[in-house]
Amino acid sequence: MTGITVLKIGGSIITDRSSHIPKALPDQINRIAEEIAGSYDNLILVHGAGSFGHIFAKQFRLTERFDTRGLIKTHCSVKKLNNMMINALSSAGVPGVPVHPFGNCLLENGRINEMFTSHIKVMLDQELVPVLHGDVVMDTVKGIDILSGDQIISYIADKLGADKIGVGSNTEGVLDDLGITIPAITPDTFDKIRMYITGSSNTDVTGGMLGKVQELVELADTVNIESWIFNAATPGNIRKFLEGISIGTHIRTDT
Ligand SMILES: Nc1ncnc2c1ncn2[C@@H]1O[C@H](COP(=O)(O)OP(=O)(O)O)[C@@H](O)[C@H]1O
């Protein structure tokens, strides 16, 4: 059995982030499911919430205050997107199963405090593909907060001892000031590169590219798990990553 791979698909790829109502991109979802069908051994999938989450999170200001209606609306909305992903995977022959963070996770001031993952290990043993997603989650300090797919991948990769992480977003990788893909980032070089990286150009409550890179550099530094950030909108890239081909920006330790 190969080591665990964690793959995150950005909400910007599977939804229309410029829409003012939740809007899925079924062609992208189906294409991604077919690429995953090529190799999904020991794979944990995480997808962003995209317009299914960010619109309501912003409307109800869920990162600032508790709001019952906003909480329920957001969770139900992201579950719909998750269901589309599960259905597309199923049609492509991939046994994807839903794992909703709202039900198995607790935050403390926006950061994961506890997350039940024992069932995820059993799912992998049974050759299933757990599919998690960005979600609204109970928070011991704030009542509720938004948990990004980006935070889920680093937590779960660390806890389950993943081999590698892939982050499929909507740029070729992490770009420098000239728009050129930075081939590698290490904890040592991150400080110099940091000034080129900001949040998202879309409505985003979770940190955009900087949020991703921060999570992944820390993971490389602390537990030596490497990751790749690449463009998941380019057909074939997800397949390449799953087959072990290095694409986009490689985040790794200095050694
Ligand atoms: N240096 C950078 N390189 C690439 N993307 C960047 C950079 N700085 C900011 N970004 C923004 O981050 C976005 C990716 O984050 P985000 O929109 O949250 O995508 P996702 O849906 O994959 O989480 C890019 O589309 C871009 O607008």
Ligand SMILES: [Mg+2]
């Ligand atoms: Mg994002």
